[in-house]
Amino acid sequence: MTAAGGKWQGPSVVAGAAAVILIAVVPPLIATFGQVIGAEDVLAPFATAQLWLLFARSLALAGAVTALSLVVGVPLGILFARAHLPLQRLLFAAHLSILFLPPFLPTLGWFHVFGRDGYLGGPLSAAILFSDVGLVLALTNVLLPAVTGLTAIGARGIDASLEEAARVAGGPWRAAAFVVVPTAAPAIALAGVIVFALAFSELGVPMFLRVDVYPELVFSRLGGMDFAPGEAAALALPLVVLAAALLWIEQRLAGGRAVAALGGGGLGVRAPLFAFRPWMLGVGLIAASISLAPIAALLVHGAERGGLLEAGRWIGAAPVNSLLASSLAATFMVMAGAILGVSLARQGVVGVWLDRIAVLAFVLPAAILGVGIAYAWNRPATNWLYASVLVLVVAYVARYSALATRTVAAAVAQTPRSLDDAARTVGAGYFDRLRLQLGMAPQALIGAFALALVFSLRDLETAVLLYPPGGEPLTARIFTLEANGPAGVVSALAALHMLITFMAVGLAWFALRPRASA
Amino acid sequence: MNRRHLLALSGAAAAAPLGLAGCSQSTQGVVAYTSVDQVFSEPVFQAFERQSGIRVRAVYDTEETKSTGVLNRLIAEAQNPQADVFWSGDPVRPFQLIRRNLVEPYVSPQSTGLPDAFKAADGTWTGFAARARVLLANRKRVSDADMPRSIRDLAAPGWRGQTAMANPLFGTTTMHVGALAAAWGEAAMRSFLTDLKTNGVRISSSNGEVKRLVVAGEVAFGLTDTDDANEALKDGANVAVIYPDQDDFGALVIPTSVVMLRGAKRTEAARALVDYLLSADVERQMAESAAHMPLRPGVPTPANVRPVSDLHAMQVDYAQVSDQIEAQQDWLRRWGGL
Numbered sequence: 001m002t003a004a005g006g007k008w009q010g011p012s013v014v015a016g017a018a019a020v021i022l023i024a025v026v027p028p029l030i031a032t033f034g035q036v037i038g039a040e041d042v043l044a045p046f047a048t049a050q051l052w053l054l055f056a057r058s059l060a061l062a063g064a065v066t067a068l069s070l071v072v073g074v075p076l077g078i079l080f081a082r083a084h085l086p087l088q089r090l091l092f093a094a095h096l097s098i099l100f101l102p103p104f105l106p107t108l109g110w111f112h113v114f115g116r117d118g119y120l121g122g123p124l125s126a127a128i129l130f131s132d133v134g135l136v137l138a139l140t141n142v143l144l145p146a147v148t149g150l151t152a153i154g155a156r157g158i159d160a161s162l163e164e165a166a167r168v169a170g171g172p173w174r175a176a177a178f179v180v181v182p183t184a185a186p187a188i189a190l191a192g193v194i195v196f197a198l199a200f201s202e203l204g205v206p207m208f209l210r211v212d213v214y215p216e217l218v219f220s221r222l223g224g225m226d227f228a229p230g231e232a233a234a235l236a237l238p239l240v241v242l243a244a245a246l247l248w249i250e251q252r253l254a255g256g257r258a259v260a261a262l263g264g265g266g267l268g269v270r271a272p273l274f275a276f277r278p279w280m281l282g283v284g285l286i287a288a289s290i291s292l293a294p295i296a297a298l299l300v301h302g303a304e305r306g307g308l309l310e311a312g313r314w315i316g317a318a319p320v321n322s323l324l325a326s327s328l329a330a331t332f333m334v335m336a337g338a339i340l341g342v343s344l345a346r347q348g349v350v351g352v353w354l355d356r357i358a359v360l361a362f363v364l365p366a367a368i369l370g371v372g373i374a375y376a377w378n379r380p381a382t383n384w385l386y387a388s389v390l391v392l393v394v395a396y397v398a399r400y401s402a403l404a405t406r407t408v409a410a411a412v413a414q415t416p417r418s419l420d421d422a423a424r425t426v427g428a429g430y431f432d433r434l435r436l437q438l439g440m441a442p443q444a445l446i447g448a449f450a451l452a453l454v455f456s457l458r459d460l461e462t463a464v465l466l467y468p469p470g471g472e473p474l475t476a477r478i479f480t481l482e483a484n485g486p487a488g489v490v491s492a493l494a495a496l497h498m499l500i501t502f503m504a505v506g507l508a509w510f511a512l513r514p515r516a517s518a
Numbered sequence: 519m520n521r522r523h524l525l526a527l528s529g530a531a532a533a534a535p536l537g538l539a540g541c542s543q544s545t546q547g548v549v550a551y552t553s554v555d556q557v558f559s560e561p562v563f564q565a566f567e568r569q570s571g572i573r574v575r576a577v578y579d580t581e582e583t584k585s586t587g588v589l590n591r592l593i594a595e596a597q598n599p600q601a602d603v604f605w606s607g608d609p610v611r612p613f614q615l616i617r618r619n620l621v622e623p624y625v626s627p628q629s630t631g632l633p634d635a636f637k638a639a640d641g642t643w644t645g646f647a648a649r650a651r652v653l654l655a656n657r658k659r660v661s662d663a664d665m666p667r668s669i670r671d672l673a674a675p676g677w678r679g680q681t682a683m684a685n686p687l688f689g690t691t692t693m694h695v696g697a698l699a700a701a702w703g704e705a706a707m708r709s710f711l712t713d714l715k716t717n718g719v720r721i722s723s724s725n726g727e728v729k730r731l732v733v734a735g736e737v738a739f740g741l742t743d744t745d746d747a748n749e750a751l752k753d754g755a756n757v758a759v760i761y762p763d764q765d766d767f768g769a770l771v772i773p774t775s776v777v778m779l780r781g782a783k784r785t786e787a788a789r790a791l792v793d794y795l796l797s798a799d800v801e802r803q804m805a806e807s808a809a810h811m812p813l814r815p816g817v818p819t820p821a822n823v824r825p826v827s828d829l830h831a832m833q834v835d836y837a838q839v840s841d842q843i844e845a846q847q848d849w850l851r852r853w854g855g856l
Contacts, residue, residue, distance in 0.1 A: 050855065117734045126736055130720075207723040212855050220687055220851055227590040305753060314557075374594045387600060465591065469549040469600065470575030480556040480578040482726070 010430035014350055017339035020332055021354050021405075024397035025361045028372030032233045035375075039230025046234075051217065055238060058214040061132060062200035065139045069147045069195045072140070074188055076287055077151025078176055082273035083280050092152070093502075094288035096145045098295065100501040102460040102475050103142040104204035105494045109294025110138060111208075112301045119297065135211045139199050141290060146198075147191040148287070153447070154187025155180050163273060172273045180273070189253035190410060193246050194403075197363050200242070203461060214238075215365045222367045229371050236368050243363040247356060295495065302491030311492035314481055318493075319500055322473040325389045325463075326456035327504065329396035333404035333452040334445055336397075341408025341444070342437050346417065351409070358402035366461030369398055373466060391466050392473065396456040403455060407448040411441035450505045457501050474500070547573035548787035551588045552605040554774055555745065558808040559605065565803065566794045572787045577601070589614060592779070596620055599781035602788035605795060609636070609775040610693050612643040613840035616777075624778040624789060628796035631814045636773045645773030646796055647804035648811045648826060651694050652769065653760040654732045654747045655739035660758070666739055668763045672719055673710065679718035682728045682740035686711070686850050689725060690743055690772055695850065696843035697770050697834045704846070711853055721854065732757060743772070748809035748822060761829060768832040773813055774804075 036042055045051050079085070080092045098106055112118050114125040128134050158180060166175035181188070206213040221232035274280065343351025361369060373395055377386045385391060415437060423433045438444060460475040467476055478493045552559045556578040563574040579588045589611045592601060596618065606612055615621050625641035636645035653666050659680070660666070666674075672681045684691040699707040720737055722728050728740035729747065733755040747759045761769045776795050782788045794800065801817045804810035811826040812819060819825055 050852075054855070111730075111734075115734045116736045130736075208727070210720060210722065220854075222590060227593050229594070371594055374591070378595050378598045378600070380598055383598060386598075464580055464587070467577065468575075469551075469577050470547075470573075472578070476578075476580075477556075479580045482580070485555075485557040 013339055013430060013434075014343060014348075017336040018350055018354055020336040020397065021340065021358055021401050024394050024401065025357050027376035028369055028398060029357075029361065030372075031375035032229065032236075032368050032372035035230035036233045036237075037230075039228070039234070042231050042234035045231070051235075054212060054217055055214045057212070058200055061136060061139075061211070061213065062196050064136045065143060065199040066192050066196040068136065068140045069144045070188065070192055073144050073147025073191070074151050074181065076144075076283070077148040078155050078180055078184075079274070079280060079283060080148060080287075081152035081155040082176070082180065084272040084274065084276040085280055085284055086276070087281075088284070091284040091288045095284075095291050096149055097498055097502070098142055098291035099145040099149075100454055100458055100498050101142075101295070101494060102204065102458050102479075103139065103202055104208060104460075105298065105478070105490075106142055106294035107138045107205045107208055108490075109297040109301075110141070112297040113293065119300075130209050132211055135206055135209050138205055138209065139202060141294070142205075143195045143198055145291065146194050147188070150187045150191035150194075151184055153443075154184030158183040167273065172275075175273060186253065187410070189250055190406070193250045197243075197246060201239075201363060201365055203365065203367075218365045219367050222371055229375075232368060232371070236364055239363055239365070240360060243356075243360045246363065247359055295498070298491040298494055302488030305486065305488050309488070310486045311489050311496065314477075314485065314489050315493065315496070316472075316477065318472055318474040318477040319496065321389060321392075321467075321471050322457055322475070322497075323500065323504060325392035325473060326396065326453055328389075329393045329400075329456045330404070330449050330452035330508075332393065332397050333401050334408075334449045336401065337404035337408045337448050337452075338438060338445060339434070341405045341448070342412050342434060344405060344409035345412035345437075346420070351405075355402065355405060355409075358405060361398050362400065362402045366399065366459075367465060370395065370462045370465030373398065373462075387468055389468060389471050391468060392463055392471075395462045395466050396452075396459060399459065399462055400452055400455045404448040404452040407451055408438075408441075408444045411444035411447070412437050415440040446509055449508045453504055453508060454501055457497070457504065546784075547575055548603060548784050548791050549575050549577075549601045550603045550605060550791060551577045551592060551601040553579040553588050553607040553611065554605055555607075555808070558745070558804065558810075561807065562795070562800055562803055565799075566791060570790055570794065572790060574791065579607075592620065593618060599779055599783075601779050602782035602784050603791050603795075604777050604779060606643075606775045606777070607649075608690055608693050608772045609643060609645045609836045610696065610840040610843060612775055612777045613837055614844075615779070616642050620780050622778045622780045622782060624792060626789070626793050626796050628793045631798070632796070633813055636775075636813050643775045643777050644792075644796055645775045646813055647801050647808075648771050648773040648813055649690070649744045649809075650761060650769045650771050650811065650824075650826075650829060650831075651690065652742060652744055652747050653739050653762050654729060654742050654750060655758045655760060656732050656735050656737070657756045657758055659735055659738040665758060665760060666762070667760065668766060669741060670710070670763075671739075672741060673713035673717050675717065677717070677738060679720075680738040681717075682720040682722050682731045682737040683714070684725045684728055684742070685721050685723060685854060687847070687854060688723075691725070691741070692843055692850075693772060693839060694741070694770055695846060696839040696841075697832060699842040699846055700834060700838045701767060701832060704842075707846075708849065708853075711850075715853065744823075745808045745810065751822065761824065763832075764830045768830040770834070771811070771826060771829065771831040774810070 080088065085091065110129065114121045114129045116123055116126040162179050162183065163175055166179040201215055203215045203219055207216060218232050218235045221228040221235065340351045340354055344355050373391065377391060377394065385394065420433055420437055423436055458475060460479060463473050464476045464479065467473060474493065474497050478490055478497065482490050550563065559578065560576070563576055566572070567574055577588060592604060592615060604615065612621065621642050623641040626644060629637055629644045632644065632646060637643065653669070655665055671677060672683065686692055686695045695707065695711070698710065720731065722731060725742040725746045728742040729750050731737045732740045733750050750757050751759070763769060776792050778788050778792055798814055798817050801812035801814055805812055805817065805819045805823050809823050811823055813826060
């Protein structure tokens with residue numbers, strides 16, 4: 001490589017990575033918001049108090065879910081990360097498992113438990129379930145593991161010497177309160193932002209529990225009889241402001257950086273902060289149980305009706321479709337995310353602006369993005385993409401690329417920039433410096449791939465609008481069969497979905513894990 | 519990640535889409551979109567595949583967006599149609615497509631045995647295998663003496679907060695509201711819906727959800743479709759199915775309907791599928807699996823399926839119902855707080 005060629009290495013690779021995100025995200029956004037221009041009276045709904053009350057109500061509900069998730073999830077994450085706990089990995093995996101499912105399914109499980117005729121149900125429990133309180137609890141149940149998981153990563157990534165010093169000076173509790181939590185605060189902030197965004201944009205659970213939320217207002221313009229994408233796009237405009245607000249809040253909590261730092265260098269073996277106490281095992285068991293309980297309820301309900309055995313008849317090629325689209329999308333997201341994440345972590349202009357665009361796509365209701373993709377890509381010239389599984393790949397990259405990029409960025413942000421500067425000074429090329437930075441955050445790519453894969457596999461709301469004829473993914477099949485399908489089939493397919501996700505993440509970890517020779 | 523890894527990954531990632539896209543370019547088979555529950559429609563498609571050797575690549579609706587999700591996808595794809603055939607769960611959605619010039623008229627030879635009231639003479643749509651709107655009551659919560667007999671009972675003060683119906687912005691409930699507006703007039707329909715709201719009727723996300731709420735005893739009774747009610751009976755639920763308003767204006771009958779789409783890329787296969795769907799054999803299959811009432815005379819029905827001839831049906835003009843549905847959307851959204 002000549003010096004001139006080396007000079008263009010970085011910009012060329014960054015441009016390639018940026019193209020992946022831009023191609024996935026920008027055309028649907030332009031197509032969607034372009035509908036606003038041609039539509040009549042699209043801004044009229046904003047003049048009604050009803051709209052803003054609904055928006056405020058959704059903010060309050062998402063805020064409650066976020067607050068509850070943080071209050072429970074932060075101590076839980078520290079416990080899982082820094083306590084000596086028997087069966088720690090098993091309990092942690094069980095606790096995280098609920099995150100693998102579309103939120104509607106666990107809520108259906110809770111309905112079988114706490115509905116009026118549920119296993120533990122009665123009029124009071126049913127009244128609570130079908131209320132704002134029920135919605136907050138159901139969504140917290142599903143999203144809590146995001147806080148636990150990110151807090152655990154943050155807590156394990158801090159400098160061991162700091163923790164050790166604090167422990168010597170004031171014991172484990174003070175060390176946790178005054179060193180671990182503050183140091184992991186950026187990771188906790190990121191978790192809060194993710195939970196808030198997911199809680200705010202959730203549609204299936206509020207519709208099931210009959211709680212009116214703002215995304216339903218947007219959806220009613222796309223799923224109702226008078227298909228009005230222009231109105232829907234106009235109604236999504238406040239979400240652009242919301243996305244900007246979330247980014248601003250996160251940046252403030254992350255100390256002015258473009259992204260929170262998660263850590264990653266401290267994930268090796270170290271002495272636990274807390275010695276084992278029986279109550280800790282109890283807490284771990286409860287955390288695992290509240291994730292597994294609704295899934296178990298689904299399975300029991302299905303088994304009681306003899307539908308589990310019928311699952312094979314209904315499964316079709318859905319698991320293959322899911323894995324194909326999701327793994328390809330996750331590969332694209334990690335490739336782009338590895339490069340853009342480094343740029344974002346170093347506050348590069350390209351990384352920062354692409355992150356803003358990707359976060360907007362993450363916060364927008366899935367239906368808006370889905371319709372935008374249909375408008376942007378359903379043309380004779382691009383039929384090869386739209387009519388194939390590739391349309392799901394585009395949809396997943398558009399919706400979830402922010403997660404992969406930010407996971408990489410958060411890990412890289414923890415590493416010292418001076419090393420990169422030193423490498424540059426001695427004439428290291430772009431790829432050498434990229435390798436150096438990613439090498440210092442070895443879990444970043446695994447984490448990014450796992451997150452991208454999990455969220456793509458669990459996606460329902462985008463996929464169901466776009467899946468190619470005959471190529472439905474497993475989540476879409478579960479939901480289309482949910483209408484009058486044998487009771488056990490939905491439960492069995494949900495369990496299978498979790499199993500596939502665990503296996504896929506396990507395989508990804510095995511393939512990408514850092515090796516001694518690396 | 520070094521340059522070699524990146525190039526290898528880029529190559530693999532670039533090659534995979536080309537292979538996948540190549541697989542997608544098939545002009546074989548037929549593409550069908552349907553808002554009929556997958557659990558009922560997929561076996562019909564599979565039977566067609568076995569009989570004809572033509573592969574059906576299908577897109578199904580979810581319960582929450584039933585009838586409108588797939589319909590809106592067809593509208594969004596109008597610039598480059600993907601589907602050849604639309605099998606609708608009701609006869610009014612096709613009118614949305616007809617108005618947008620998205621339908622290719624086709625008079626199937628199989629349609630000759632079907633009553634004129636359930637098909638368009640120009641072949642734009644043809645109805646078959648029908649459902650009816652029914653009240654589903656939980657026998658533990660409603661005694662035989664108190665069984666509702668009319669949809670007006672949903673607004674009865676004695677049942678305040680104890681009944682359910684699906685969101686009228688989606689699914690067959692949309693059609694029911696449109697039919698009431700056509701039959702009673704707009705003002706009476708709106709007054710009725712306002713009464714329902716005042717009476718605390720629980721608005722659920724779908725008819726299947728209404729069934730679930732009734733079976734679980736969350737509500738005493740609810741308004742749903744015969745296929746949902748039949749599933750509750752098949753599950754052994756302690757429920758009663760009431761065909762409403764048999765002494766008054768009648769129960770709404772909702773045939774499924776099939777249309778061929780303009781721009782269909784696989785015309786011959788599409789015609790073969792339409793012919794098959796309109797056959798007596800499919801009406802029989804739908805009666806057995808989904809409790810749909812055959813519209814063609816002489817098709818045997820299981821004991822749990824009430825023949826359409828035994829039913830006092832609402833007299834409706836489906837085109838007029840479709841007009842009413844469009845006209846009422848804004849008001850319905852406000853009614854629902856959206």
